[in-house]
Amino acid sequence: MPPTDPRVAPQTPASAQPVAWAQRPRRLSGRLGVRGWLYAGRYPAERYLYILHRISGLGLVLYLPLHVWVTARRLEGPEVWEQTLATLRHPALVVGEFLVLAAFVFHALNGIRLLAGHLGYTLGRPGHPVYPYPIALHRQRPLAAVLMALAAVFVAVGLWEVIVR
């Protein structure tokens, strides 16, 4: 079930609408809004990968300017650079760095699947809709499984790197 009821959006004031619409009976908007992105309910795996892809992508794009700024510290000489590296060894920042790594690994490997899919590859060809109906994305499932397994391996190795360091 959706988390909370989406259909409680306030009515548009009648004065803001054309006359013909103002005389209509009241309605409820059933639009889920941005919550609709995050609610994947009983939909299949690709629907969850879509959510993760968005979140990881947003995280990476926010991190990018920060990363450029932090690495620019090297312009101020060896001492400031070493000091910056020391600051980055704070546990919270190490965890943050690991999250960026995980986001990159997931976004990149899921991106391979999306790159192929968006251009119509790995989805097969349209055919006869004979029950049980074929779903093109299911033909991509083996690829998705392999890529997600790879992502898990890379994230695990990344965790090991963080611990070793």
Add this chain to the structure above:
Amino acid sequence: MRESRLWALHLIAAAALLALGGLHMALMHYPALLGALGRPSEPVLAFAAVAARDRAALWRGLYVLLLGFALYHGLYGTRGILREVWPSPRAARAIDVGVVLVGLLVFVYGVTVIALAGMPW
């Protein structure tokens, strides 16, 4: 410009990022793995190593490409998300302009940093 052109560039940037970003992550974030695989793991983040890369034209070129592709890909995706949340034409124009400005700002800043870091002092 047709959306399909911008979108195709988004995918081209994605493919480039798979190579460039993958290389970047492998070298910078998997030193222990590369060490275990037989590559002598010198400290990639030591100032001497960083400065040596900064002076090599190839590295600087790769940095500029990586920054450009990453900014385009990331900001195109962000633009899509923002325009889904605020789909009105006015908001769309504001989002488009804002995204281009942010992209240019970060790109110019990044390229300046790369250029300054490559200076021989």
Add this chain to the structure above:
Amino acid sequence: MVTVRVARFNPERDAVLRRQVWKVPLLPGMTVLDALFAIKEHQDGSLAFRCSCRMGVCGSCGMLINGRPRLACTTQVAELGPVVDLRALPNHDVIKDLVCDLGQTFEKHRTVRPYLIRPDVDEQERPTREYAQTPEEMLAYLQFSYCLKCSLCLAACPTEASTPQFLGPQALAQAYRYAADSRDGGFGVRADAVDSLQGAFGCHLAGACSEACPKGVDPALAIQLLKRALVFGPPHRAPAPVVPAQPRTPSAEAAARFKVPPPSV
């Protein structure tokens, strides 16, 4: 007995949804639509729902059934477990109870020009010959032509959830259905409508539409093929020409193409 829980809305009284629960005796082969009729006939005549064909062809009875958009008439109550939870389709205006407004879906469908566009308008209006098509050419769009306009895919689509202006899986799939038709020559015109963030490029391949589709139309596949066509060029350059309805002496090329047997003397 099966419990049927309905999120109700009365436009004359309610500002928000209210939940009402009924118990219905479970009969063999009972569909959700049958259960709704049982409630309406024996327990509460004010319950509103929409239906027409009762056999999964008209696309009127789409609703959110236990968290997924489905047609009430093709969903067996027995497969749902002891509780059947019903509400109107998400991403649509609710008119009353389980009746939602499909007007926006039809509006979006219209914007992609869901009909054959050809230069020979006279021939189209007053045909003298036929537009022949090989089985392979038909297979390129056949699957997508089974669309009911039931709007279940729009209820499932995450982009549709946040963005009313998004054309949605139904309209975009139909745009490709006509683009892929060898008889059609309107790719350029249709591309103007779908080559935008609120068209084909608002799709991010979450795949929920294809899971929701009750007819195997697979809108997700159609939209990706549409994107490919927008980036790499249309599936065909020019619409197929008209051919004589009954070729008496088929050309060698036509004979090879349509495997017409040579005229026996």
